[in-house]
Amino acid sequence: MNEPAPNTLVARRFRGFLPVIVDVETGGINAQTDALLEIAAVIVRIDWQGDLRPAGTLAHHVQPFPGARLDPASMAVNGIDPDHPFRFAVSEREALEAIFREVRREIRETGCTRAILVGHNAFFDLAFLNAAAARAKIKRNPFHPFSSFDTVSLAGLAHGQTVLARALQAAGIPWNEREAHSAIYDAERTAELFCQIVNRWKDLGGWAVGDD
16 A cells, blocks of 8 residues: 655745754753753644644653752752652653654654754753753654754744743733743743744745745
């Protein structure tokens, strides 16, 4: 049986890259020494109207790697208890392999060549993702190793705001401060912001699916 043809709209829109919105919660700001505690990734797809939409979220609580640093100031901000019995955390390797597997599947189904991380201050999330992948000795990392789309820059251009909460407010997207600093919540709100900006550019007469 022949496999169905890939839906190439995303690949055509982003030059063969699959945007995946990623957010991490960590035990500090140093990707080499500080713990990765949560990771969430949002898949986006282009619908029949040519609009980019969030299509699903992948997420895991992560066990701190052996010897990982947990900075008290960072832990006070994210409110994570790494030893909570109901976190059901998994190792970095298990978390990343599960997310990478689904991202690779989406790459195949969209005819893309690789994923590109989208994040708010994307360098931070990409650094922790790459460091964890290296520690786990994962060779098939589907994400571009250094390129990314940063919603800080995009929101500054589109809305004159660079702080995520303020950018979302300017975009008319709800923001709940009590749910902030959860990887799932922040990734999903960032995905909404990214999609809105891309779609707004299309509606203003910018690049649309089908353009060369």
